[in-house]
Amino acid sequence: MSTAPRCALRRALLRTGALALVLTLALPLAAQELTPAGLWQSVSDVDGKPKALVRIHEVQGEFVGVIEQVLNPEKRDALCKDCPGERHNQPVMGLTIITGVHRDGEHFGGGQILDPDNGKVYSCKLTLVDGGKRLEVRGFLGFSLFGRSQTWLRQE
Numbered sequence: 001m002s003t004a005p006r007c008a009l010r011r012a013l014l015r016t017g018a019l020a021l022v023l024t025l026a027l028p029l030a031a032q033e034l035t036p037a038g039l040w041q042s043v044s045d046v047d048g049k050p051k052a053l054v055r056i057h058e059v060q061g062e063f064v065g066v067i068e069q070v071l072n073p074e075k076r077d078a079l080c081k082d083c084p085g086e087r088h089n090q091p092v093m094g095l096t097i098i099t100g101v102h103r104d105g106e107h108f109g110g111g112q113i114l115d116p117d118n119g120k121v122y123s124c125k126l127t128l129v130d131g132g133k134r135l136e137v138r139g140f141l142g143f144s145l146f147g148r149s150q151t152w153l154r155q156e
Helices: 003-031
Strands: 038-043 050-059 062-070 096-104 107-115 120-129 134-140 147-154
Touching: 050 096, 062 107, 096 120, 107 134, 120 147
Parallel strands: none
Antiparallel strands: 038 050, 038 147, 050 062, 062 096, 096 107, 107 120, 120 134, 134 147
């Protein structure tokens, strides 16, 4: 066999090996499903200002969100005066505001979200957008049509 066919064969084998390596490394990334788990900066739907850092974590298939930090220095020591039940008069920082959310196809729903500003509890739907960089948080009463939405920004 002459040198030219050997070089062509060698190049073809190297390309095939490189392609196989890329596919092997990419498959686990493609298989990972996006979830709302992580640290999010909540942004007010009223004035567009950052409000808090909320940590969402998964516990046995259920997503739970806890306020980790209140960003407005004047409200850092605030209590949830209008919150119902065991959350009444609890510090807003450390308060669990999202409960019972689970995967529902491409969305996450079936749970509740508490608005610590007014103590009201709403049904909740979460939708990841921009490849998981943003989270659309929809709180509503009855039907999703009647509610409010905020877009939260992933921090980590």
